[in-house]
Amino acid sequence: MGSNSDSKGEGGGGAPGGVSRRSFLQGMGLAVGVATVPLGLRESSAAPGAVSGIGPGPARLRLKINGAEKIVDVEPRLTLNDVLRDELDLTGTKLVCGRGACGACTVMVDGESVCSCMMLAVDARGKEITTVEGLAGSDGTLDPVQAAFIEFDGQQCGFCTPGMVVRARAFLNEHPEPTREDVQHGLSGNICRCGTYDGVIAAVLSAAGKEASKA
């Protein structure tokens, strides 16, 4: 699941009638692109060659992770997930499908839930990254979501749990007073192979209730 980029199996057939519009246009001797309407000339001020590429060798990146600046020298092809796990030893963030479909690698980027396996580390520069390691207080006090996962058995094997917990934290920031349906929809990007969804939903609803009564 997840790939829209492969050429197989996307429901499209050959062009209807066997003639694509492109070949039709080419057959007519018209330049493809004839459909466009010019809006005006652009003045470009960029000097050619002003941007030099990085890669395939390592480049130096500064990342802001759980409030601390981290400097890593990594190949620019690496994802944020690769850098968190392999370079920074923040292995709470898991890697399962590696293609955005399961949510096990969820982190917060400027507060938004993102699959760290689908984001290049270079793109994470200048953004606030929060991983599961960054949720508890510096004195070790658990985030209410973490405490509720323990109380309600929100995990079995636990492999999906860090992603669930991070997504649940971001979700409650977005929806302080969610319904059960809101939780189901809000966490639908996190797949649990053990099927412990009932515990997860109960935990998130309980954490929401506790936070609401404190607020």
Next chain:
Amino acid sequence: MEILIPKTLDEALALMAERGGELTPIAGGTDVLVSWHSREHESLKLLDLSRLGAELGSIRFSDEHLHLGALSTYWQAIDNAQVREEFPLLVAAAKEVGAIQIQTRGTWAGNIGNGSPAADGVPALLACDAVVVLSSKSETVEAPLHEFWTGYKQTVRQSDQLIVEIKVPRRDRDFQHWHKVGSRAAQAITKVGVAMAHDAEGWRIAANSVAPYVVRCRAVEKALDEGRKFGRPEDLEELLAADVAPIDDIRSTGEFRRKVLARIIYFGLAEPSIKPLADVGA
């Protein structure tokens, strides 16, 4: 793999002018990074658009249009009260793209740029008569989205052009319907889907996963514009034969797609998924 990271749109367009043919632009990366493992790392050359947020990242309204910057995401549209009010069809589609972790990163322009026939943002944009704004180093042009594709993953975009914006006309739409059929409620690629809208200019019916690219169903639109009423879904099926060419694949069969498309249009006409607001006057 090599990555070029321009800091301004002008720099990006200069790079496209020089090397556009070999560069793959990357926005949210939710399509590009799915397939990159299988690519030759050494030969892949990415043009990272992520530093262009100031120029391409916003959603704004002008008198006539909603402007979706090329880096604007589904999440930004869902999060925008004015978009929710004026373009519920776009928001309905946005909420069904992948799951939240994809919606926060996936862009409308990337959905068009990837060009999958199963793309979910595209039918909603088509039903709202969207226009793609393309820039190169020398000029900016517009292409109506319904003329953007010329074949499977073939488009009118030239190798030196970037999508800079998608413009969607602001109109009173008195009918809007959205229906996606997938194998589960979230995180599923569309087996067949439809976006429908009616306004003063007539009917727009766009279907995904039923042709080499997302298509408008012109025969059905014409019949509806002429005031035809459909008594049974089978009559729509006949008309759709001219509009779509669904195939059998790993997700579904051509026959299923044709039959279901006729029915989601038929039942949508009777009961649209998006209810127009009751106008109770002053």
